[in-house]
Amino acid sequence: MxxxxxxxxxxxxxxxxxxxxxxxxxxxxxxxxxxxxxxxxxxxxxxxxxxxxxxxxxxxxxxxxxxxxxxxxxxxxxxxxxxxxxxxxxxxxxxxxxxxxxxxxxxxxxxxxxxxxxxxxxxxxxxxxxxxxxxxxNAIAFANSIxxxxxxxxxxxxxxxxxxxxxxxGFGLHLTRNRKAQLLVKLADIGSDRFRDKTLFPLLGFVFGELAGDRIGALEGMPKDVEVDDLKAFSAAAASSGAVGLFHIIGVTPEAQTREMAFQGEAPEKTLEITSQMIQNAEDRLRTTNGREADLISLGCPHYSAVQFSRLRDCFAGRKVHDSVSFWVNTSRSVYSWIENSGVLQELEQAGVTVFVDGCPLQYPKKNWNFTVAMSDSAKFANYCFSQTGLEVAFGSMADCVETAVYGKIIRRGLSWQQS
Known part of the structure; x- marks a missing residue:
């Protein structure tokens, strides 16, 4: 060199x-x-x-x-x-x-x-x-891709x-030639209307990461009005189920405004599909518990944003966490300061929510707590939970996590389009 x-x-x-x-x-x-x-x-x-x-x-x-x-x-x-x-x-x-x-x-x-x-x-x-x-x-995937x-x-x-x-x-993803997509991943039977269900984003990222592995994939079929926190959930899940450092979402991410841009003018090496059944299977695999109870709700993997805290507050709507459940959210010092100054923190604490800063939700001092089952809206957390904490886990939406916390029983509505 x-x-x-x-x-x-x-x-x-x-x-x-x-x-x-x-x-x-x-x-x-x-x-x-x-x-x-x-x-x-x-x-x-x-x-x-x-x-x-x-x-x-x-x-x-x-x-x-x-x-x-x-x-x-x-x-x-x-x-x-x-x-x-x-x-x-x-x-x-x-x-x-x-x-x-x-x-x-x-x-x-x-x-x-x-x-x-x-x-x-x-x-x-x-x-x-x-x-x-x-x-x-997750930060690497987000920085490169989004x-x-x-x-x-x-x-x-x-x-x-x-x-x-x-x-x-100067090698790898620092160089333009190494940032072109290799795989084209299409959504087979998942229409843009289904993306109104935010639970889809982490599950889709989880399946995408499994398919991509350490290759660069380009996803086709996601709507252009996707929100930042949903892209965060996708990135974290993809980087946990696969060695994903860069992905492209055609029409969304900056290096993939068109399919041609994503592949730098070349043809895809391979084309794969993601079906709604694959998404359902992923949701099922991200639940290791067969029981009906969870004693820990853990959100903030990656750390929660100010927008997510506002939505969490709205989900509670004045209700409180059940005595049998601990409800934890991890975030950064800067976001903590925002929710503290805006009054959101006080409302959540009154509901029984505990907000932590600095730490990773998978690295809490396990021997000082006696949790048995955790629930989270993060596919990354659910994917790593048992291997890193020894806890059984259930995946669900933010709303599922709140309902579970309020009633003390796991409530998991699943994906909205599969309820009809």
Missing amino acids: KLTSDEQDTLQGNHGEAARLAMAVIVDIGELFGAEELIPVSQAHIDTTIYMVDAGVEFVEKLCELGARFSIPTQLNPSAVDLQRPEKLRADGEILEKSRRLERAYLKMGAIPTWTCAPYQQGLVPMFGEQIAWGES LGARTNRYADLMDICVAIIGKAP
């Missing part, structure tokens, strides 16, 4: 040991994937933020001790806990202490304490064509190195 004289100096340690180590990682990765050069990136979103193993904490602290500083604006993915209200979450002492260590190191290096998996709904939102370095699967920014699927630790250097290896 061709390096500039300044990059060579950094690699030789002339700009400090932290920069040398970060550059060495970036160069090794670039050479592994055949990159010809390093390219400047304008911002980073670091995924190495949830405490899982000591090595992750120690790596960040080592870089910090060596004097590492982020050279570009750098945001942070969620922590393992609510860093502002750890007592409300009953945060385990060790997990909280390790999370605090990560927090101190990142802030010392100059990170922006966003602690959110939905950075595209606040703060530093990249523009079309902007070269960035983002971690977090915003038209350019990032590879940056893994833990590498994202930190890129943020220090401000450059990334």
